[in-house]
Every structure is written in structure tokens, then in C-alpha cells.
Amino acid sequence: MTFVQSPSNPPQVESWHGQAQLIYQKQGEKTVPLVKTQAPLKVQRPFYPEGPQTCHTVLLHTAGGMVGGDSLSINITLEADTAALVTTAAAAKIYSDHPQRLPAQIQGHAQVGKGACLEWFPQESIVFEGAHYHPNWRIDLAPEATWVGWDIVRLGRTAHGERFTQGEVRSQLEVWQHHRPIWIDPQQILGSDALWSSPQALNQCPVLATFAWVGQPVDIACVQASRNCAQAIRQGAWGVTRLQQGLLCRYRGHSTSEAKRWFETVWAQLRPHYLGRSVVLPRVWQR
Secondary structure, eight states, X not given: OEEEEETTEEEEEEEOEEEEEEEEEEETTEXXXXXEEETTEEEOOOBXXXXXXXXXXXXXXXTSSBXXXXXXXXXXXXXXXXXXEEEESSOEEEOOOOTXXXXXXXXXXXXXXXXXXXXXXXXXXXXXXXXXXXXXXXXXXXXXXXXXXXXXXXXXXXXXXXXXXSOEEEEEEEEEETTEEEEEEEEEEEXXXXXXXXXXXXXXXXXXXXEEEESSOOOHHHHHHHHHHXXXXXXXXXXXXXXXXXXXEEEEESOXXXXXXXXXXXXXXXXXXXXXXXXXXXXXXXX
16 A cells, blocks of 8 residues: 655545456466455456356456556466456446545556457446546557457446546557557547537547457458447447457447447457357346
8 A cells, every 4th residue: 555645735645556467377278367466456266157268357446446546557468378358346436536636547468378368348437527547558469369358438427417527537558469569549538618518529428438359350241240239329429440450349428338238249249250159248247
């Protein structure tokens, strides 16, 4: 545990630095995790709802949320020919109660070995109005490795009438393969009335979501199938893009549930192509 103190505010402000290290190894036909954690991060015991080849892992944040000054370090390593699906037990809450407006930060790094597949599907993040949130991820892919992941963010507690007119979300996602970048996705949202209302920005939509499959060439039929899945969307705008080595889906709308349903449907369409198996939903997801 570390402490952050402002010269103009003598009382100390307590902050957390949680850590999780997950290393997946092959033992026979089974993918087995080695786990090290530091509070407030913990990891549930591994699950194998689809057989021994793919390990389902659930990360827990026992503090219930992050405040300014808190940080999480998450390091995930998949050795060759392993497969892991990593999710979280609940939505992440990013609060806005640090007097110096320090950001809550996530530093994530994943190394995916040859022929391995990492699926990263955390529950949504709820960023309270006025909060500052900086998640940063780097994914390093070996040859024939695959990373599939999503990020779902709700700006403000809309059930409480909040908008996102102050605060900041600044994220960076980098995916590298063969020591070269194949997808870089920086984003910055500075809360303001203009950004909230502009049709070219948030358009009063509190939910922004991204789904990506990166590491393999994608057939145009997969792109079209993902677009077909979006026809059920009623509360948001969407787009599907073919990347040089992957596929990208974007959502801007009003419903985290709608974004997640679309992503789950896209995932079900794509998984037989990159993993050769049908989808099995993690047991902690509420249906």
C-alpha cells in the first residue's frame, strides 16, 4: 500500500497498488495457470467448462472500485499452444474523490506464445463524473498467436442523472507481433458539455465499447457476419472494420447490455475460425 500527499492538503490520501501475474502452461492437454496476486486483486480457482484445453480465469477486485491514485498492474503470459479466457467478477467502478484529481491507472501487459490464444473479456467499467481513468495495455503476440478482447465503458452514473461533463478517460492499447505494431488504439475523452452534446463526439451517449480480434488475417465473410449481428442494435450506433491482421467492432450508445449482447454474438460467430471451438460463456456472467 502506498500513500499520496498534496502539499496543500496535509492529510494523507490512501491509495492501492494491486498486482496480478498469471502464467499459463501446458501440462499434457491441460492449460494450467500459475498465479501471484497482491491486494486488492485476487483470482478465483480456475474453471474448465469447455474441457482442459481452455482455462477460464476470474479476476476479483476486493476493494469494490478504484479512486484517484489507485493503480493496478496485470501481467498475463501464455506459453505456446495454451488457451485462456480471463474475465472479471463484477463491473469496475472508478470514483472521483481524490483532491488532486490523480487518475486511477491500469498497466497491463500480455505475452501470448506461439499458437496460443488469450481472450480478455472484463465486465464493464463505470467511470463516475469527475473521475480520471487511465488504462494502458500492451499485447505481444508470437507467430500464430491470437488475442481477442473487449472494453465496455459507461461514462457517468446515468441512473443518478449524471453526464460526463468533467473528468477524463485516457486509454492506450497496443498490439505487437513479430516485434512490430499491428494495431495501436489511443483514445482520450475530456469531459465537457460540448463533448457530451456534439453529434461528432458522445452525442449524449454514455456507453462506448470496443471489440477486437487481432493476430490473424480475417476473411471478409467474418466481417459481414459481424455486421449482420449488429442488426439487433436499437439504442446505439455501430461499426465493423477489417484490420490488416484482425477485425474491429465499435459501439456508441445507451446500453452496456446491448453492447455486450452484440459482442457475445460476434464472438460466437468468430470463435470457430480462430480457436476451432464454439462459445462457452463464463459462469460468473449474469444471464
